[in-house]
Amino acid sequence: MSAENQQPESLVQIRDLYKKFNISGDFLDQLKFKGGKIVREQEYVHAINGVNLDVHKGEALCVVGESGCGKSTVARTVMGLLTPSKGNISYRGERIDNLEDKALMPYRKKMQMIFQNPYASLNPRMTIGQTLMEPVKLHNPTWTPTEIRDKVHEVMFSVGIDPSWGERFAHEFSGGQRQRISIARALAVDPEFIVADEPISALDVSIQAQVLNLMMDAQEKRDLTYLFITHDLSVVEHFGTRVAVMYLGSLCELAPTKSLFAAPRHPYTQALLSAIPRLEDDRPSHIKLQGEVPTPVNLPSGCVFHGRCPHANDRCKQEIPMLIATDDGGQVACHGVEEGRL
Numbered sequence: 001m002s003a004e005n006q007q008p009e010s011l012v013q014i015r016d017l018y019k020k021f022n023i024s025g026d027f028l029d030q031l032k033f034k035g036g037k038i039v040r041e042q043e044y045v046h047a048i049n050g051v052n053l054d055v056h057k058g059e060a061l062c063v064v065g066e067s068g069c070g071k072s073t074v075a076r077t078v079m080g081l082l083t084p085s086k087g088n089i090s091y092r093g094e095r096i097d098n099l100e101d102k103a104l105m106p107y108r109k110k111m112q113m114i115f116q117n118p119y120a121s122l123n124p125r126m127t128i129g130q131t132l133m134e135p136v137k138l139h140n141p142t143w144t145p146t147e148i149r150d151k152v153h154e155v156m157f158s159v160g161i162d163p164s165w166g167e168r169f170a171h172e173f174s175g176g177q178r179q180r181i182s183i184a185r186a187l188a189v190d191p192e193f194i195v196a197d198e199p200i201s202a203l204d205v206s207i208q209a210q211v212l213n214l215m216m217d218a219q220e221k222r223d224l225t226y227l228f229i230t231h232d233l234s235v236v237e238h239f240g241t242r243v244a245v246m247y248l249g250s251l252c253e254l255a256p257t258k259s260l261f262a263a264p265r266h267p268y269t270q271a272l273l274s275a276i277p278r279l280e281d282d283r284p285s286h287i288k289l290q291g292e293v294p295t296p297v298n299l300p301s302g303c304v305f306h307g308r309c310p311h312a313n314d315r316c317k318q319e320i321p322m323l324i325a326t327d328d329g330g331q332v333a334c335h336g337v338e339e340g341r342l
Helices: 071-078 101-110 128-139 145-158 163-167 175-187 205-222 233-239 257-262 267-274 314-318 335-339
Strands: 010-022 031-034 037-040 044-056 060-064 086-091 111-114 193-197 225-229 242-247 250-256
Touching (some): 010 071, 010 225, 044 071, 044 225, 060 071, 060 233, 071 193, 071 225, 101 111, 111 175, 128 145, 128 163, 128 175, 145 163, 175 205, 205 225, 205 233, 233 257, 242 257, 242 267, 250 267
Parallel strands (some): 060 225, 060 242, 111 193, 193 225
Antiparallel strands (some): 010 044, 010 086, 242 250
């Protein structure tokens, strides 16, 4: 078999993605007095800066990084909840980020999202049965009430919810139960692709394991593809197929999960993994990064990590690193790796 035939199928393609938010305030707030005259200045938060990613069919691609790195913004932009400032997003080769609502509707059925806060994502005025029936009715207008009810009962059973709970409201459930309901709502329209934005961070540890196992079971039975946003690296090691590491809106490293945890290449990834609590006595010491995290309002020149990197040189301060292929099938954006210094 040729190398081309061995390439996995890309379900979602993200190309040269940028997203910035204007934080300048109103017109008067933008006026500044400089050099003896009044000038208008606008400030932006640069949340995503040139991200390129492919989500392969059937995988669980985990996006990790510290708070404020842009991982949740990537998730919301992929789902069309935010409009890219630059770049494009494609689904099965068809560009979707520039579509109007009506043209985007067929993709809404194929792409679903599980939000971080299960309570805030459920309508408090609707019963659970109404919440689950709504997307089924919307995407299947020719279905009879019996077919809709049977579908809702099927997904409720599949996530461990008793269909008799359908008359209750969201506030009558625990956090873990509400997240199961959110997962059921995503599964109700039989999607191919699910974006999960920190779906277990608000749950107890024991409940986290149950929800993760539920999602893994659903992936196997329903042939799902996940884009999984998280800051919990222990979850990534258990759940992910591949890992994308972000820092200050940029993609630092992308690698298969086993390869990344065994031999991380980027200095930031090495620092992240060294911070995971371990029981082994012979584990590497915790890498303590120097300096402060730069602000996404005023991005540093060159590599965004150079101010905290112990291996940075003059090139790192001036030139933005590009993703280069690694031996394990991953990619890393680091001048030190490219030059053979790391």
